[in-house]
Amino acid sequence: MSGNETIQKSTISSTEPDIQSNSLKAGIRQKKELQILEAAEKVFSEFGYHGATTQMIADGAGVPKANLHYYFPTKLVLYRRIIDQIFSIWLDAAQSFDENSDPVQALSSYIDKKMQISRSHPHGSRIWANEIMQGAPIIQDYLETTLREWTNSRIAIIQGWIDRGLIDPVDPRHLLYMIWSVTQHYADFAHQIDTLNGGKPLSTSQWGNACENVKKIILAGIGAKGVDIK
Amino acid sequence: MSGNETIQKSTISSTEPDIQSNSLKAGIRQKKELQILEAAEKVFSEFGYHGATTQMIADGAGVPKANLHYYFPTKLVLYRRIIDQIFSIWLDAAQSFDENSDPVQALSSYIDKKMQISRSHPHGSRIWANEIMQGAPIIQDYLETTLREWTNSRIAIIQGWIDRGLIDPVDPRHLLYMIWSVTQHYADFAHQIDTLNGGKPLSTSQWGNACENVKKIILAGIGAKGVDIK
DNA sequence: ATCAGTGTTGACCAACTGGTCAAGATTTAT
DNA sequence: ATAAATCTTGACCAGTTGGTCAACACTGAT
Secondary structure (H helix, E strand, O other), X not given: OOOOXXXXXXXXXXXXXXXXXXXXXXXXXXXXXXXXXXXXXXXHHHHHHXXXXXXXXXXXXXXXXXXXXXXXXXXXXXXXXXXXXXXXXXXXXXXXXHHOOOHHHHHHHXXXXXXXXXXXXXXXXHHHHHHHHOOXXXXXXXXXXXXXXXXXXXXXXXXXXXXXXXXXXXXXXXXXXXXXXXXXXXXXXXHHHHHHOOOOOOOHHXXXXXXXXXXXXXXXHOOOOOOOOO | OOOOOOOOHXXXXXXXXXXXXXXXXXXXXXXXXXXXXXXXXXXXXXXXXXXXXXXXXXXXXXXXXXXXXXXXXXXXXXXXXXXXXXXXXXXXXXXXXXXXXXXXXXXXXXXXXXXXXXXXXXXXXXXXXXXXXXXXXXXXXXXXXXXXXXXXXHHHHHHHHHHOOOOOOOOHHHHHHHHHHHHHHHHHOHHHHHHHOOOOOOOHHHHHHHHHHHHHHHHHHOOOXXXXXX
């Protein structure tokens, strides 16, 4: 971290409280912001952008509304921050395509990760869905740039698999849509699924079962080699 | 038109205006209600329940807000009416399971119908999705009664196919979820799909292509007999 | 003509919303 | 200690919302 321990010790020790104080301040700020962001994610996902009120979010975070507006000047800024978070998480998961040249490996891994995200970040998924359903008033630029590029490059990869005879000739685009819709369904429609599950959230083994079924049907559905259709 | 012209002419002529006036009144009422309902469906699907304002709906229907409240006393009543509509449409489509004993026929037909609905009633699908994502505050009873019964009975049918070896042993529940999610995705995420389609809605042939791909992957995915996996 | 029932609407209101602000509390640096 | 910087918050405001209402218009029956 610091290159020269001896000479700059004083400097360091003098800086250390500074760092501490900074980190404390930053810590307070970071902590509060995190509280608010978590509360906001929950509220936005449950009520949508319009349905959510800054008062609800403030209550959820345990701070007065005025304090929320100290950290996040407007409701829209808060919302954007959350959208950014979600999108970066999704993009991270999408690297499975690059790390595996084998379609079975690549798709299995991708589906696994997307299912995991649906379980660990259901709020984010729902906020995204809400945004799209409202015509993406805030994230339209994402759709037209990052998402479009990502999609096209993965379509090319899938088409490559088809050309090499590794999977059946399906339309790569619709294969992607299927993976997106199915995996996100377990987050977006969790309430419906839970209700049909007797009112209880899926257990870990039930999640595993869901994941296996999704992978089985999709991989078999595209005739991916290495998968036995029993 | 009128059976006995001579004798009851007076009676008929006295009733006819009555019927006319009734049908005219009813016609006015029906027409206005329909206008408002259609506008409301659009607005609710785009902005969600909270985001939608009665003013927007009134504007969309081309009536003053006060007139809207003459026909529908509250925003919630209007919303319920629309939810009812959607649910009945979906239930109608779901009869494919009863009309076909062959899994390929039954599932193909069901998927076809659900895709058709996604194209013809995208607003309704989005409103449903919105409701579920908000924890189904209004339609929880539907989920726990009608939908649960419907789901269980179709699960039994699918399990029957498995027992008879007509399809692979998959979890019927997750097969249903997959069909629901994929087909509804084309309505709920239409904006995203359109954007990735160059900003234009899918053409009729593109819809057909989507439908074929969905059916192909799912039917092949469950090893439904009678489907060649080329 | 007149009356009753139905439909129409501008003006209005109480409740709520996102956001502000000034005054004070707390922490850090000197 | 004290000054500077950051954080906290009750009270407040202007704009918007769902819903009301009284006055008016229209239609058809007598």
